[in-house]
Amino acid sequence: MTEAAASTEQPHLTQWVHRSARGIELGGEVPTGKVEPGYRAFVSAIRLAVSLRETFWALVAKDFKARYRAQSLGLFWSIAHPLVMMLTTTVAFEWVLKVQIANFPIFYLIGAILWQLFANVLTGTTSSMLDNAGLIKHTTFPRFLFPISTVFSNLIPFGMELVLVFAFFPVFPGSYHLNESLLALPFVLALEVILLIGLGLMTSSLNARYRDVLYLVTSVLTVGFWATPILYSSTMAPEWIRPFFLLNPMGFVIESTRGIVMKGTWPSAPYMAAVTVESLLVFVAGAAVFRRQGRKIADYV
């Protein structure tokens, strides 16, 4: 099969599509009235996404450009922001508050960029259906790809910030302990991405219907910022609270990344297992909420 044939071979363009209150059915001319069970719908959603990958990446690029085109220095700002935050927070914590955290600049930078990714993606995906209202009213482009494209467009500046973390190695060589535990880093970051896609599917579809979801999300993020070990380490808290910090998926991702980059330690296996299960559960819940709400999005936006 040639590349061109593969990209035009989209099942929804050659088959009959039957839309009813129960959902969508692809296939023959006469509808059977049966709706795909959840797991089958999931598989067809993935196949649909793969067949539309070109447009998906165009959407990611559009989302990314829209955010940076207005600024003449573009990507520079995505790096300048964490740098400025790192500087001011270090001054405030080390000189003014006299908090004793070893290697605070890198310690904070790692926590800050991982949390920024989480917060930016969550606010971005929550409003993604309203941001793309024009496209939703005009095309049948699968709606679940809008929040997912927001996740990916935020991963571009995040990638640069991650490079920034390692770029400080010559400045603070004592803050790093790089070894084979770096192999675990992609898996830890993948947990955050799965978590974000799940949450994004949930909040984006709910926000199309209920416009206060965005306010709820921002409030929860403010609480989350202080409840997550970003400005502090879970080891500073009383022993009995510690498991709760690590069962918070973002707490686990941040502390594990710090461990990997700064101490060369592998993430704790039991917590990794627990957080993986949590992220997958959030993902499944997000997909389920989206499946219930998704059909109605065009009526609400």
Next chain:
Amino acid sequence: MSAAVKVRAKDVGKHYLRVHEKPMLLREAMMLLSGRKQRVDDLWALRHIDFELRSGETLGLLGPNGSGKSTLLTLVAGTSFPSEGTMSTCGRISTLLSLGAGFNPDMTGEENIVASSGLLGMSFAETRKRVSRIVEFAELQGVIDTQIRYYSSGMVTRLAFSIAINVSPDIMVIDEVLAVGDISFQAKCMDALEELQASGVTTVLASQSPVMISDLCTNALWLEAGQIKMAGPAAEVADAYQVGMTGYAMGAVLADEPQQS
């Protein structure tokens, strides 16, 4: 002999809940807990819609404002789902539902052509081959590298129409947006639509103009309060609609005017 069916509506209805307050998750959650019910009105925007369209046929939708024409178009386009019944379509659908929505004002005309075609299901390689044809039809050669935000509304319509007919659709869904282009472009659009019909494209078109419906369409539906008031050959329905709405037959209005003045 008879061409293949491309669009089929079976007892289609669309139900809206008219809520008096903006839906809020917190309030609904509290009301669910307290067991109180929110005041909502039921509204059937469409009910008991049945029709079948074959390849090459064009269905015109006539009806006063708020009769459900646009709702029916979104159901055919597949952007919204029926509340009862089944709407079935077969093939690539291209839409012209409202002016310029779906375009990104910050992107140039050409970037928008590629993006829109992609969203309608074309591969980028296919689109690139058609860009010059799309630009040429829209007569936008001089401004295609300019951001869409600097286009006039007529230019945006021309671009949207040109994209819509050039993505090789099987089904076209058109709301009354053609009126924005100038007369010469409108004439060009009519020719293009007739060409598409001849090549087997199935079209659903909503319009306030009975003349346009009887010129362009093979069949027509007269909608009133979400129900079909009359269905049949376009010329007959358009005539009846004209008489029903104004008391004059088509053409009679113009002929009478000089005598009144």
